[in-house]
Amino acid sequence: MTASNYIAGQWVAGQGSECLHVYEPALGQPFEELTAASVAQVDAAVAAARRALPAWKCTDANARAAYLRGFARELGTRREALIGLQMRNNGKPRHEAEIDLDDAIATFEYYAELAQQLPARQQDVPLAAAGFTSRTRLEPVGVVGLIVPWNFPLVTSAWKLAPALAAGCTVVLKPSEVTPLVEQAYGHIAEALGLPAGVLNIVNGKAETGAALSSHAGLDKVSFTGSNGVGSQVMRSAAAQCRPVTLELGGKSAIVVFDDCDPDQAVAWIIAGITWNAGQMCSATSRLLVQEGIADTLLPRLQKALQALRVGNPLGEDVDMGPLTSQAQWLKVAGYFATAREEGLTCLAGGEVLGREGWFVSPTLYTDVPVESRLWTEEIFGPVLCARRFVSEAQAIEEANDSRFGLVGTVCSADLARAERVADALEVGHVWINSVQAVFVETSWGGTKASGIGRELGPWGLAGYQSVKHVTRCLG
Structure with missing residues (x-):
């Protein structure tokens, strides 16, 4: 068993009751075992993200962009290992695994650029009424829970993690129990870059872990990609807390x-x-x-x-x-x-x-x-x-x-x-x-009808992790 959960800048072994068996689908045989995070560890991860939020959201936009470019660079240095793991754990042909990695790298690079543009988007709003001024502030939504699927690990997490960090959010990421290994790269990269403790947390587990995260009162938003059945449960949890969700669900295209x-x-x-x-x-x-x-x-x-x-x-x-x-x-x-x-x-x-x-x-x-x-x-x-x-x-x-x-x-x-x-x-x-x-990465991703709520990628992906504040002042 390995220390596979990354909480408050530390790698810790899971303390939950469930064991995750990681398989090589081409052989139908397991090659790794992980212990799921406990509910208490999910609480600790959310608490760490909450503690890290005040400093991270005030971090200079250029500094956040530098971290994002660091993620892109470090993914590149781990290229062969990550491609091999995608092939082994997902069963992807090499050319598909290569495209997945390139997609993740491009996503971090793109949102680094958008992060640098954030100060210019904090702008005055012209008013028809005399005697008032108003300005817009685009602020991070806060602490977000990111729940990602097994079919495109590394990619889907990049689509969520990069814009969340660019916006100034802190995150708790839950990978799929089927493919939990490749997402650990993000924790190791965070260590290598010196990302402040608690900005990124990773908890592994099955349905119990996902439910503990999606229903956690300490989150300000949940972003989920997966099945419609689980998505509806995530939406119910969000409704109980009256918080926003992004759902990327199924299709029959x-x-x-x-x-x-x-x-x-x-x-x-x-x-x-x-x-x-x-x-x-x-x-x-x-x-x-x-x-x-x-x-x-x-x-x-x-x-x-x-x-x-x-x-x-x-x-x-x-x-x-x-x-x-x-x-x-x-x-x-x-x-x-x-x-x-x-x-x-x-x-x-x-x-x-x-x-x-x-x-x-x-x-x-x-x-x-x-x-x-x-x-x-x-x-x-x-x-x-x-x-x-x-x-x-x-x-x-x-x-x-x-x-x-x-x-x-x-x-x-x-x-x-x-x-x-x-x-x-x-x-x-x-x-x-x-x-x-x-x-x-410049285009949007998401659907209509039962295919989900909200959009990822492009500027719409960044907007999903931002709240809009207006400051209006009377000049009289």
Whole structure:
């Protein structure tokens, strides 16, 4: 057992009752054990963040920016170790793990720039009434709890941690119990940089730890990324304390392919949207709407391309897709394969778990899937694609929007005016046109409907950790 919790600038062993077994999903075997933080340790972490807040929020913006650039630099120096850990604990192919690390580095660098700009944004507000002046202060919201998922560790935590620190907040970070190791890098970096004790705290654990943090009266905000079920519990806890939340939740996103597309290019976009991270993405475009005029050409090519993907252990093979990250997720996806058979869905590729050690499934394509099918409506979180045909643009928009989720969408068309028109009509937070899911730190991330509340990344991510104060003075 290791001292895996970082509280008030010190590494301490967990004192909770639960043991966290960290697995290598390509083998289905554990390689590390951690003891969860106790409720008392969560209290200590929040108290440490509360003590550190007065000094940290008054720290010069340039100094905070320097710390953020330090995080970016130190992530780079740990590059190979962090990439290897992502491959081992998440099952990510190397090229995906590399992009994750680059994303985290870019996030810290971006928010360092925004931190430096904060003094210039504290500005006077013109008033129509004479005899008064008013000025705006953008202040840190306070102590925030950050709860992050297992599918993109390091990245999701950077999306929350960097803007929170830039704004002047102090934080308590809870990684997923499935992938708790890579986030420890942030604690080690904080030590190396001399970040003041209590500004960053890390507590590990399962549901008990997460509940103790999200319901803690000492927090001023909670930011959560994960499932809708847990997100609703976090929201209830926040409601009891009347405090703000940011929730980045699930998705059941559509990719719309019009018949003027190059079919081979469309296949590449489709595959990227459903097999990246083995489909374990809230943004996975798992509903394929393909226009009648291209369907008979596209679907056979897509079938062959999915069947040709190399699935295996990223640490020992040259692979396109690795395993699912946990046994629980593997069993969930296997359950959807069984549901598809019960529903009599037409399977063009995959539809089965792979007979090898580890938690592998085949990239899967079902066609002519009814809109009432569970596979069409529910988030699977695996490389499972469901296809339907459409005739008109209006039909494509209607069926794409017919979902309780609204995270992202993709539009593929050579007619750019049409693509832009459809993008504007989709009820989601982010749309790609003729592209893979390229996510840039300058843009926003978040969704509509049941996909969440609030936005991360860009200036919107920073605003999520700020409160607005106006100071109005009478001149008379």
